[in-house]
Amino acid sequence: MVDRRTVIKSLFIASGLACLAPFFPMGKFLTPESQTSFPRQKVGNIEDIPVGGQLFVVYPKTGDPAKDTDPFRQFVIIRLSENELYAYSRVCIHLWCLVDYKNDKNLIECPCHGSQYDPKSGFAVAGPASKQPNRYLPILKIEVDENGDIYAIGIEGEIGYGR
């Protein structure tokens, strides 16, 4: 038999704990919408990129030079043929140097330790990056409209996963 005192006391403790509930959603402060969601932004035009060439873009672009120079906002769009576009984060999965596309080798290459990636999948095929557990360059999701304008709409994968 539970006596009245215990019931009242438990109710008091429970009501106190219940007051904590509204504070949990406030954890969102630490990972705000602006950080987890991605805007649709025009990053260039398909005519800017010659076939077999590349275009470096900043996404999401803020206009603040301190933020726009962040390596984690640097992406490369590669045009392999007339209508074949691939876009990746430039942050090498090994040690966070910025990669670029080498036309003569048909590979994405890191200038630091020579990691190489397949331009069609972003998969590391050689160098230290190929020894990582996660071997894919994060993908920049893009759309091209009828005028040839390229829009970035999001990022797939974790940039700066670390080695």
Added chain:
Amino acid sequence: MEGKNKEKKFIDDVREAIDWTVKRLERTILFGIRFVIPNRIVSPHGFLGMLTFITFIILGVTGALLMFYYRPTLTQAYDTVKMINDEVDFGVVIRNIHYHASNLMIFLAIYHLFYQLFSSRYKIRNEVIWVTGVILGTLTIIEAYIGYDLILNERAVLAINIGAALTYSTPVIGPILADVVIGSGFNDLIIRIYTLHVLIFPMIMILLFTLHFPRNLVFDPGMVGILVGGLFVTSALYPVPIGLKYQPTQPLHITVPEWYINPLYALLRTGIDKFVAGVLLPALFIFMFMIVPFVDRSKGMKLRDRPVALGIGISGIIQSIVTTVWGFYVDPDELKGFNERLEIDPILFFGVLVLINVVSFGGAYLYSKYSKPSRPVRTSPAKISIDDNLLNSIVIAMVIVEVFVIGLSLIKYLMGDLQFGMLATGLSLIIFGFISYAVRLASGR
């Protein structure tokens, strides 16, 4: 005659005023802690924790000063550290003291831990003090690690890179923590770890101090003088380099981390699963120390009565040293690739660790089983017999030398020779420490 009376009266007034103040201070929390200034020469082993805390205070003061100039942004972090180092007056002094004090604090904390472990201080109702101490030591290392990330030089980014990988590889809380700390890139990361370094971690540590400090604390001005003096001398002789700025388009060189996270680096280089190597095994190592008071329930205080604690202590020391040194080793063959040079053979590495544990625990067990109980030997404290007059002359001579060294230090600062000035500042503090000991020796008679 009258003058003497007057003087005495003045001193009485001062005494009364002090007495009055002390009586009021007794009403505050300050007097919950008893500070003892030893009047004899005592071994610093008894107050290593106090020395660690004093180093923490030095870090707080120098760190706060660095905050006046440092800016936690991707574009400015390295440049402002460089400016502090090269342009701000005495910036190089503050930065060097801050850096060397961080190393000293970790060293003292580890020394403190092993001393308390071997002298079985975790017994006699000190379990909470012991556990909070192990937590504080861990926080100290993480705090120091975050601190050197803030410079954003190559070494910092390599360390951030490893930290990010470990965070992401931790199941469940890892990705959430990564989102909170790294945010959307370097700009979020740098200001968040800055906040952690200058505010959140120190606050947590200060709160834990209330659960770690015993009621009686020993404050030894002589030892503090030697400690701070040592920091100045080390800073003058080994100024910390600023490193190369992190630039994402330039190759990073192989840089080993700071010594206190080298064991972790060695573990990661074996190539086994990141979470196991970088989080689970270090956590297990720390846990091994945390449970010492609960696995060692023996009544005896002597080492031979406590084989488990002895085994943990010996294996802890040897493993720390071996993994730290191993973490520093990089294959010198530059023709090999980045990864090949850093690879550590996991079978060899973990084989050695297992061997160390077997030898340590086995040795401790054999020692406790077969060593004969030694008869308690009555030792009288060592007496240093120096003639009183000689001692007085030594004190006077040291004061003269100290004044000379202080003068030298001031002149060197005025001339802009900070390195020599720091050396002299350090020496004067060390001499002060020795004066304090000599005076104690004289008054102890």
